[in-house]
Amino acid sequence: MNEMTTTTAKDWASDQEVRWCPGCGDYAVLKAVQRTMPDLGVAREKTVFISGIGCSSRFPYYMASYGFHTIHGRAPAIATGVKLANPELDVWIITGDGDALSIGGNHTMHVLRRNLDCQILLFNNEIYGLTKGQYSPTSRLGTRSPSTPFGSIDRPITPCMFALGSGARFIARGIDVHKNLPDVLKAAHAHRGASFIEIYQNCIVYNDEVFSSFTEKQNAAHMQLWLQPGEKMRFDAGTKGLALDSEALALKVVAGDDPSVIVHNPKNRGIAAMLIEMRQDEGFPVALGVIYEDPRPTFESAVVEQNAKAAEGKTPDLQALVSKGQTWQVEKEPHKL
Incomplete structure (x- = not known):
């Protein structure tokens, strides 16, 4: 492990002017990350933020660390190369619902199944903001946009379910402006392996208040379930809870003091799937915090171990390597006239 380093939030802010639309949720996420980094005790020179293309992907410019603003959907591929080249680096992937789940869907899937040690922050605003408001893979049925003027007929992706199906070992959700976001980031960083965090992020220009049913002050207390390992799944000021309907093999809402209220066990993959897919229109809250965590060995550690075994008892010899096998000399x- 790297030694703890003392920094402040200001140390993590670059000298670049932050340029997003006024009121964009990206500002809040940026501040949350900058406030969180000192608490992690990591060094700026050993930290890398890697992004693809989209509004969120301007993120590396605003962090006073190493960073790459790469190409559309390919941030996981670049991040894999960075981590394999230097496993000691602390790698963060910044992406959006379009960048990660459309053109970059296969790259996101592979970085999750391989379990590269990195933090993946997926900003989900359910719209293509940078290219002026077209519908995205997470846009809801009926979403009207320049590319779906009569309403979207595509069934949207659920990012956390995509991650679970891809073999992710850490899945969490947060909200751009919520005070609990830094805690979610800390939990993701503490996990060894690919940590997938979906962040509900408001696009004030093209999809304003799309999450208001559970983010607005008057709705938050009733419709947000912040999960804590080892604690009962209660919400709505503790007056309601979640229990398992054994006959239907599904979750159900019960009174908060009901003895059947479930205790959150992040290693329970089946319950995690149910939590991810809860629907507000069926009377369920939105599951937030760490939904699933079950660590396993990381991809880069396996690669390093494999390379070390392959090199045992051998002396590096580049000339012997290039001369190996069939060779000839011309x-x-x-010179003929």
Whole structure:
């Protein structure tokens, strides 16, 4: 492990002017990350933020660390190369619902199944903001946009379910402006392996208040379930809870003092799937915090171990390597007039 380093939030802010639309939720996420980094005790020179293309992907410019603003959907591929080249680096992937789940869907899937040690922050605003408001893979049925003027007929992706299906070992959710977001980031960083965090992020221009049913002050207390390992799944000021309907093998809402209220066990993959897919229109809250965590060995550690075994008892010899197998030499013919 790297030694703890003392920094402040200001140390993590670059000298670049932050340029997003006024009121964009990206500002809040940026501040949350900058406030969180000192608490992690990591060094700026050993930290890398890697992004693809989209509004969120301007993020590396605003962090006073190393960073790459790469190409559309390919941030996981670049991040994999960075981590394999230097496993000691602390790698963060910044992406959006379009960048990660459309053109970059296969790259996101592979970085999760491989379990590269990194933090993946997926900003989900359910719209393509940078390219002026077209519908995205997470846009809801009926979403009207320049590319779906009569309403979207695509069934949207559920990012956390995509991550679970791809073999992710850490899945969490947060909200751009919520005070609990830094805690979610800390939990993701403490996990060894690919940590997938979906962040509900408001696009004030093209999809304003799309999450208001559970983020607005008057709705938050009733419709947000912040999960804590080892604690009962209660919400709505503790007056309601979640229990398992054994006959239907599904979750159900019960009174908060009901003895059947479930205790959150992040290793329970089946319950995690149920929590991810809860629907507000069926009377359920939105599951937030760490939904699933069950660590396993990381991809880069396996690669390092494999390379070390392959190199045992061998002396590096580049000339021998390039000369191995079938070789021939082209003799220069005499110059002919």
